[in-house]
Amino acid sequence: xxxxxxxxxxxxxxxxxxxxxxxxxxxxxxxxxxxxxxxxxxxxxxxxxxxxxxxxxxxxxxxxxxxxxxxxxxxxxxxxxxxxxxxxxxxxxxxxxxxxxxxxxxxxxxxxxxxxxxxxxxxxxxxxxxxxxxxxxxxxxxxxxxxxxxxxxxxxxxxxxxxxxxxxxxxxxxxxxxxxxxxxxxxxxxxxxxxxxxxxxxxxxxxxxxxxxxxxxxxxxxxxxxxxxxxxxxxxxxxxxxxxxxxxxxxxxxxxxxxxxxxxxxxxxxxxxxxxxxxxxxxxxxxxxxxxxxxxxxxxxxxxxxxxxxxxxxxxxxxxxxxxxxxxxxxxxxxxxxxxxxxxxxxxxxxxxxxxxxxxxxxxxxxxxxxxxxxxxxxxxxxxxxxxxxxxxxxxxxxxxxxxxxxxxxxxxxxxxxxxxxxxxxxxxxxxxxxxxxxxxxxxxxxxxxxxxxxxxxxxxxxxxxxxxxxxxxxxxxxxxxxxxxxxxxxxxxxxxxxxxxxxxxxxxxxxxxxxxxxxxxxxxxxxxxxxxxxxxxxxxxxxxxxxxxxxxxxxxxxxxxxxxxxxxxxxxxxxxxxxxxxxxxxxxxxxxxxxxxxxxxxxxxxxxxxxxxxxxxxxxxxxxxxxxxxxxxxxxxxxxxxxxxxxxxxxxxxxxxxxxxxxxxxxxxxxxxxxxxxxxxxxxxxxxxxxxxxxxxxxxxxxx
DNA sequence: CAGTGAGCGAGCTTCCGCTTGACTT
Numbered sequence: 001x002x003x004x005x006x007x008x009x010x011x012x013x014x015x016x017x018x019x020x021x022x023x024x025x026x027x028x029x030x031x032x033x034x035x036x037x038x039x040x041x042x043x044x045x046x047x048x049x050x051x052x053x054x055x056x057x058x059x060x061x062x063x064x065x066x067x068x069x070x071x072x073x074x075x076x077x078x079x080x081x082x083x084x085x086x087x088x089x090x091x092x093x094x095x096x097x098x099x100x101x102x103x104x105x106x107x108x109x110x111x112x113x114x115x116x117x118x119x120x121x122x123x124x125x126x127x128x129x130x131x132x133x134x135x136x137x138x139x140x141x142x143x144x145x146x147x148x149x150x151x152x153x154x155x156x157x158x159x160x161x162x163x164x165x166x167x168x169x170x171x172x173x174x175x176x177x178x179x180x181x182x183x184x185x186x187x188x189x190x191x192x193x194x195x196x197x198x199x200x201x202x203x204x205x206x207x208x209x210x211x212x213x214x215x216x217x218x219x220x221x222x223x224x225x226x227x228x229x230x231x232x233x234x235x236x237x238x239x240x241x242x243x244x245x246x247x248x249x250x251x252x253x254x255x256x257x258x259x260x261x262x263x264x265x266x267x268x269x270x271x272x273x274x275x276x277x278x279x280x281x282x283x284x285x286x287x288x289x290x291x292x293x294x295x296x297x298x299x300x301x302x303x304x305x306x307x308x309x310x311x312x313x314x315x316x317x318x319x320x321x322x323x324x325x326x327x328x329x330x331x332x333x334x335x336x337x338x339x340x341x342x343x344x345x346x347x348x349x350x351x352x353x354x355x356x357x358x359x360x361x362x363x364x365x366x367x368x369x370x371x372x373x374x375x376x377x378x379x380x381x382x383x384x385x386x387x388x389x390x391x392x393x394x395x396x397x398x399x400x401x402x403x404x405x406x407x408x409x410x411x412x413x414x415x416x417x418x419x420x421x422x423x424x425x426x427x428x429x430x431x432x433x434x435x436x437x438x439x440x441x442x443x444x445x446x447x448x449x450x451x452x453x454x455x456x457x458x459x460x461x462x463x464x465x466x467x468x469x470x471x472x473x474x475x476x477x478x479x480x481x482x483x484x485x486x487x488x489x490x491x492x493x494x495x496x497x498x499x500x501x502x503x504x505x506x507x508x509x510x511x512x513x514x515x516x517x518x519x520x521x522x523x524x525x526x527x528x529x530x531x532x533x534x535x536x537x538x539x540x541x542x543x544x545x546x547x548x549x550x551x552x553x554x555x556x557x558x559x560x561x562x563x564x565x566x567x568x569x570x571x572x573x574x575x576x577x578x579x580x581x582x583x584x585x586x587x588x589x590x591x592x593x594x595x596x597x598x599x600x601x602x603x604x605x606x607x608x609x610x611x612x613x614x615x616x617x618x619x620x621x622x623x624x625x626x627x628x629x630x631x632x633x634x635x636x637x638x639x640x641x642x643x644x645x646x647x648x649x650x651x652x653x654x655x656x657x658x659x660x661x662x663x664x665x666x667x668x669x670x671x672x673x674x675x676x677x678x679x680x681x682x683x684x685x686x687x688x689x690x691x692x693x694x695x696x697x698x699x700x701x702x703x704x705x
Numbered sequence: 706c707a708g709t710g711a712g713c714g715a716g717c718t719t720c721c722g723c724t725t726g727a728c729t730t
Contacts, residue, residue: 014724033724034723034724036723036724036725037723037724043718043719070724095722096722166722170722172720172721173720174720175720179720180720182718185719190717193720194719194720195719197722198720198721321725333724510722514721600711600712601710601711625708625709627709631709631710636711
């Protein structure tokens with residue numbers, strides 16, 4: 001019988017979480033962490049029979065090993081387990097968490113201990129030398145004292161269906177990733193990689209790049225009029241009498257997107273409009289309620305930190321981790337927008353105290369998690385104590401940390417505040433010239449009640465129009481045609497890529513930040529000076545190959561389908577290795593086929609526009625040790641080669657430091673370490689001018705080493 | 706800063722998702 005005075009050992013995934021829980025529970029409990037997964041497929045040595053650490057002919061049986069990194073911590077857990085009266089596995093309630101609990105049982109040899117649910121292998125009964133403590137599984141979704149206490153009274157057994165869904169995920173990623181990567185080694189270069197997630201991300205970037213390359217810029221014009229109301233009485237102070245309206249229709253024909261294409265036509269309209277009579281054709285007024293945004297998940301935090309604080313996903317997660325470790329925010333890797341009851345109660349109290357009861361909504365506001373793939377093991381990202389306002393919190397000198405906290409705090413408080421009310425006015429104006437009838441439009445908007453906007457500012461344009469009514473006569477003080485150019489689609493950056501990946505159900509909160517790193521480290525992608533993500537020639541080559549021959553892997557539908565399969569495994573309705581078999585057999589056949597069919601040459605050579613100046617054959621783009629180069633297609637008969645002109649690095653711009661005196665020019669360079677683009681001086685090292693941004697915009701901060 | 710290439714196929718080191726530090730640029 002277990003001794004009464006023995007403590008219970010609780011194992012969670014994160015050491016910070018362990019510390020917090022320990023402080024709730026006090027004596028009687030030891031809380032330790034697993035530091036994530038404790039077992040995994042082997043990385044280097046494999047037996048050819050159990051390819052990649054998976055026994056393909058034996059129902060894809062995985063050959064798990066304990067990574068060197070996990071060994072030390074596991075022996076610590078083992079020691080604590082032997083002393084404990086009960087072992088409580090409290091990893092997260094999702095696929096990976098359930099699997100961690102199961103792996104802990106395996107790695108700590110707990111399976112012969114009296115696991116509450118069943119002991120399959122009755123032959124190995126634990127030796128009588130030491131008694132077998134209870135082994136239990138508990139789950140909770142928020143780190144609060146009542147939630148933990150509640151969980152402790154409701155232990156359950158391991159859900160093997162959920163574990164099997166994770167095994168299926170793991171095995172599929174290994175098989176697809178390793179076989180595809182090796183295909184690339186054979187056809188392009190050793191050390192390259194491909195996988196379900198990184199290849200889909202690369203495809204997004206490459207397709208966007210194609211759209212940008214195919215984009216043809218067009219010029220167009222929009223026409224607007226500055227108008228004044230002809231007043232009989234004096235206008236009220238503070239309300240401007242002048243406003244601007246944009247031309248919308250000509251003789252009842254709407255102007256097609258993007259606008260008027262010919263300059264002559266635009267000029268003619270301006271001339272004609274200048275002489276027209278303007279009057280108000282209609283006024284529509286309405287009040288619109290605007291709801292606050294849901295509290296942060298990992299994905300939306302990264303997006304906002306990028307847009308508002310200019311932090312990369314990686315830096316955002318680093319800062320969030322620091323805040324989490326200080327106990328200031330809840331867990332930062334989450335896909336859930338749910339909030340603990342207590343946190344909402346506190347938020348409402350704070351809102352009422354600081355802003356008044358008008359800002360407190362009648363009921364709690366709950367947010368449905370949008371992502372279909374969400375597993376919701378955690379809460380949304382929020383301050384652990386809403387009364388720790390950004391003003392009261394000192395960031396110990398770290399300004400960015402403080403800013404990120406302020407962002408998280410505001411988003412959370414705002415999400416429990418009342419809706420904002422906006423008054424919107426839409427005015428239609430007609431203008432009649434001798435020849436034509438024109439229609440113009442303008443919109444006004446102002447805030448009637450700010451609600452959550454008090455805390456969470458949104459680009460909320462306020463346009464106040466004069467008091468207008470139908471048939472009011474107007475006077476045009478100016479009619480102008482403005483020239484515009486259509487813009488190509490923007491390249492992805494951290495924020496927009498993470499957003500799209502999440503929408504497609506590709507990747508998880510714990511991996512979003514590392515996806516960018518992977519494809520940059522593989523040199524598939526580079527960061528531009530504007531910090532957006534641009535595929536390199538190598539990235540385009542790899543993507544071409546994967547898309548052409550292994551479309552399934554980068555098919556956005558594929559991830560959705562396979563996720564559904566994992567869910568059915570988790571529900572116990574499908575057998576995991578049968579799902580894997582159905583995927584792997586055709587996939588592997590295709591790999592074998594393409595290994596034979598696709599030649600190295602076909603994989604890497606691309607036609608070019610150039611002609612060989614020695615023999616007249618067309619030149620082709622080839623892939624060598626040092627990147628791309630032009631070679632004669634008549635090789636080996638003709639061995640003519642040429643360099644591919646590198647994009648010009650020296651800009652036609654004088655160096656802001658020495659340009660006027662010594663004639664230095666601004667040069668685009670890349671840092672050795674991270675290959676980030678910066679601007680330097682052509683006379684370096686004599687002149688050490690350097691800047692992250694293009695110098696013409698402003699004198700930017702000097703680079704630090 | 707110049708230099709890069711075929712094909713047999715041995716031998717490299719590749720996947721994704723959980724977690725933190727220990728490591729360079």
